[in-house]
Amino acid sequence: MDWGTLAGTALGALSLTTHRLRDLKRTTGLTREERIRQAGEILGSTDAYQLRYQMLIIAPGPLGDTANQAFRSVRDLRDRFDGPDVSADPEWSSTMAAVDRALNSLRTAMRSDLTLE
Numbered sequence: 266m267d268w269g270t271l272a273g274t275a276l277g278a279l280s281l282t283t284h285r286l287r288d289l290k291r292t293t294g295l296t297r298e299e300r301i302r303q304a305g306e307i308l309g310s311t312d313a314y315q316l317r318y319q320m321l322i323i324a325p326g327p328l329g330d331t332a333n334q335a336f337r338s339v340r341d342l343r344d345r346f347d348g349p350d351v352s353a354d355p356e357w358s359s360t361m362a363a364v365d366r367a368l369n370s371l372r373t374a375m376r377s378d379l380t381l382e
Contacts, residue, residue: 268323271320275319286304286308286343290357297350300351303346313336335364335370335371345357
């Protein structure tokens with residue numbers, strides 16, 4: 266996989282994970298345990314973990330660190346489901362804002378790097 270394809274695929278996986286976690290938060294009728302399980306499955310099913318490690322190995326310079334930070338922010342969002350009631354989680358908004366900032370930083374760094382090639 267070339268660098269440009271990897272960059273787009275990794276960013277897409279993190280964005281898809283974020284979108285699906287938002288949808289899960291809105292889902293009603295699930296127990297806490299079901300939400301925790303589904304949140305974990307969502308992160309695992311998008312290949313975000315595998316792409317994270319590819320980015321850490323292949324990404325040029327500090328871009329790997331930026332990608333890792335974006336992954337960690339999405340993982341932190343997943344971890345919000347560990348609380349007693351994610352639908353009333355007072356930290357959800359700030360965690361989502363951190364994800365948005367991290368994904369925007371990653372997107373900007375990727376564009377910059379790809380433009381230099």
